[in-house]
Amino acid sequence: MEFEKHDLLWLEREVSLLDILLQKRDPKIHEFTMKLINAISSDFYGRIYLLKSHKLIPTIINVLKSQITDSIIRQNALGALQKLSLKKTT
Numbered sequence: 001m002e003f004e005k006h007d008l009l010w011l012e013r014e015v016s017l018l019d020i021l022l023q024k025r026d027p028k029i030h031e032f033t034m035k036l037i038n039a040i041s042s043d044f045y046g047r048i049y050l051l052k053s054h055k056l057i058p059t060i061i062n063v064l065k066s067q068i069t070d071s072i073i074r075q076n077a078l079g080a081l082q083k084l085s086l087k088k089t090t
């Protein structure tokens with residue numbers, strides 16, 4: 001809830017912090033960014049917050065497509081997509 005309250009990932013801005021991090025060329029930054037997205041999407045309120053960004057799902061899909069092997073980045077991207085697809089209520 002604090003992520004949403006303070007918009008820590010800048011999802012309500014034109015360019016989010018996630019966009020900036022995923023534009024970097026360093027694979028470690030991609031890995032940790034996808035781990036963060038995956039972790040936040042584990043929580044109901046985290047999913048609500050992340051889905052405020054209409055660009056998030058296409059961005060995660062692009063990350064998935066860019067990974068040729070079954071890497072940690074790919075696993076976390078797939079896990080995040082699966083969690084974001086949940087329709088649970090509180």
